[in-house]
Amino acid sequence: MGFADHIKEIERVGQGSNTGRDALVVESWRRCLETYQLDPAEAREAVIVSQARLREHRQQAEDLVHIARSGLERLYRQVAEQNYVLLLSDQQGVTVEFLGDPSFNNNLRKAGLYLGSDWSEPRAGTCAVGACLATGEPLTIHQTDHFDITHTPLSCTAAPIYDTQGALVAVLDISLLSSPILKASQNMARHLVSSTVRRIELANLMANSRHDLVLRFAGAPEFLDVDPEAAISVDGAGLITGMTHGGARLLAASRGIDWRQPERVIGQPVTDFFEADLDELASLTRASLPQDRRIAVRDGSVLFAHAIEPQQRVVAVPLVRSVQPESAISRLGGSVDAIDNLRRKVAKLAPSALPILLQGETGTGKEYLARIIHEVSGVSGRFVAVNCAAIPEQLIESELFGYVPGAFTGALAKGRKGLVEEAAGGTLFLDEIGDMPYAAQSRLLRVLAEGEVLPVGGSVARKLEFRVVSASHRPLGDMVAAGSFRQDLFYRLNAATLSLPRLCQRGDLPWLIDRLLEKHAAPGRALRLSPAARVLILNHSWPGNIRELDNAIAFAAALCESCLIEIADLPEHLAGSSPDTGDDHPEAALRAVLSACHGNISEAARRLGIDRTTMHRRMRRLGIGRPH
Incomplete structure (x- = not known):
């Protein structure tokens, strides 16, 4: 849609015409025209507030950001590979937390997808953050839904965050600089944002x-x-x-x-x-x-x-260990030799104080394993996850170790506790430790060696006790040999190493599929895969590992009309990858599973989620003989 056509459509809406836009968008356009007196023909460039104003907004939102941090980082890890940017805006529409690819900083800042950007509706016109603040509802403002032509390349999905007293206090938004034409492409984004908000609100309620x-x-x-x-x-x-x-x-x-x-x-x-x-x-x-x-x-x-039940007041948080139920370890995977072996190691290593290094490709579930280790260890403190690759190099020391009041320009007046100190009495999870800058590695080594942390600008170190679990998709041993990772830190982190296999190498793929179907099903409804869709998933190579599988199931759950996921509901790169295993070709689908299992009928039945009797009956009906 061109500039002139966009202006004309907004004018028609202002005159009471129905152009087919979503009701939330139409209502926002009318607010922009009638309440805020905005001119759709006037370009409204992104506004980044001053450092002084940003400091005030961040200070007011500090408690919420602190509670939300783990959820925000988890969401960003889920969507970063699709080039999303994550924004947390306060009730005035000012972005107080931002996660995005630093290599795109200039473009993101120009588009307003940056720390300190003002996305209030009276200032920016129709946008996801502003409309979310106005309506109190989760929504997507996609491309030409935006009031201002300068924002029409963007696709933004947002959900409101309410405090424990029912007041709207913030908005969580994920945005794309450019996106597919169809607005429905953002259904999964809305699901992910709303799920994250629900977890943040629950964490806030528990904390208060x-x-x-x-x-x-x-x-x-x-x-x-x-x-x-x-x-x-x-x-x-x-x-x-x-x-x-x-x-x-x-x-x-x-x-x-x-x-x-x-x-x-x-x-x-x-x-x-x-x-x-x-x-x-x-x-x-x-x-x-x-x-x-x-x-x-x-x-x-x-x-x-x-x-x-209500918690008792605790003065100190010692590293008290208790016996943990088997349920946590059982969540590691299905009953196959490789996973059973991993379970045995976790059961032995988790209660010890040994630092554990997790190695595995991106998306293999390293953080998930780290959280289980934390749960099984029985430590009484928090699990604090730090994505070493996501924190800008100039901020990593203040984020990890905290800072005292007035430590640097822009510091909060009361100072700030670092993430390492947040993990006192619990587990510090250093994700993508191989991406930590060399200078910060030296400071982290000192913290681990001496058991104390010195905040930026401080003169008195604080004694701490915590468990360290680190992870990397990079081969840290090779990095040590190349001189890009400190050898002494490497030996501090890998007293024990656990390796996670690629998803295509895991024999418990059917178990994982079933758990993800349970995860993404609507309340009270069982989500199922058609036989052909299951075959397609079983035969895919999954280069993105469990994260790619999780996203694919979430995408299909959002698209499917009923509780049965068909091939057409799967992401395009899956649905178009095997035309011979469609729903119209059950014989080809069954042969494909048998082929993948090298003719082992028991294994094929297990992958399809049926018993051997049903498998034999299905083979007879389709005229498939017993494989040799």
């Missing part, structure tokens, strides 16, 4: 409700303990003290009130919303199975609940 009962809710028992949809906190008197946005919607729906009026929920008795008293709610702990933790809501619906 340590001395209250926390109740988590899900529509299906399978998701209750791993990915709850809503949560609330309740004090000793049975009054509601906090909630996630999902919790706000749940409570409002139970009484038929507007979720945009949190004052009608906060401070009210929890028994006004559920058919249970406080003691009954508090008893819904992990002592019983998830499917037994049903709770009736006042609107007649039934949910599954998980009660987390």
Whole structure:
């Protein structure tokens, strides 16, 4: 669409015409025209606020950024390979946290996809951050949805973040400088952003409700303990003290009130919303199975609940280890020799204090393994993940080690605790350690050797105790030989090394597929693959490993019309890779699986998720003889 056509469409919308745009976009265009008096013909270049203003905005948002950091870095790792940029904006629309490829900094800054950019709707016109702030809803503003012609190359997807009292305090956005034409291409982006926001809000509620009962809710028992949809906190008197946005919607729906009026929920008795008293709610702990933790809501619906008892105040956080249930180790993979061997090593190494180095290609699940090691180790502190490749070189020391007040221009007035100190009593996970600048390697070595950290600009070191797990897709031994990685640091980090295989080398691929189908299914609905789609997935080489597989399943889950994923729902590079295994060719599909399994019927049945009897019956029906 050209400049003139874009202006004409906006003018027609202003005159009341229906041009087929999404309602949220139309409403935003009208606000821009009528409320903000913006001219669509006037170019509105990106505005980056001054360093002084940015410092103020970041200081006000510091607590939220601190809680959200792990979720933001995890989301960025999921989308960075697709060239997305991640922005966290405050309630004024100013970007207070930014993650993007540094090699594109000039282009990103010019487009406004940068730290300090102002994306408020009155200033930038229709955009994802501004429209999200105005509506309180997750949305995508795709290319010509933007009011300003200067922003039409962009595709931006955003979701609101609410605080525990129901106020919209920030917006999480991922954006592309250029993207496919179809807006539907961003469905998976919206799913990922909304999932991350849900986790951030839950972490915020847990951090602010340590001395209250926390109740988590899900529509299906399978998701209750791993990915709850809503949560609330309740004090000793049975009054509601906090909630996630999902919790706000749940409570409002139970009484038929507007979720945009949190004052009608906060401070009210929890028994006004559920058919249970406080003691009954508090008893819904992990002592019983998830499917037994049903709770009736006042609107007649039934949910599954998980009660987390109030935490006691803790003065110190020592490295106290306890026995961890086998469930954490069982999540490593299916029952095949390579994974069973990995499980045995983790069970032995995790409770020890040995530094562990994880080696494996990008996307093989190194952080996932690190989190399991943390869980099995029994340490009482936090798991703090640091992506050494994502932090700009000039900021890595202040991010890792913190800084004292006034340490440098732009520093927060009260200083800042570093990520290493955040891991005290827990696990410090150094992801992509091979990308850490050489100078920072020296400082990290000193921290590991002496067990203390000196903040930037400080003069007094702080004693710390923490567990170190590091990871790299680079061969660190070769880097040491080439002189690009410190030998002494290498030996500090790899007292034990665990290697993760490529996905195409894993014999438990069917197990992984089933777990990801469970992960991305809608609440209360089982997500399945058609036989042909399963064959296509089993035979793909997966150069992006588990991350690519996860993205493919998430993409298909967002596109499929029912609970059955067909080949057409898979990403294009998969759906177009094997025309002979479509749904119209079940014989070819079955032969392809048998071929991949070298004629082993038991293995083929396992990959297809069926028993041997069903496999034989299917072969007879399709006229496929027993392979030699």
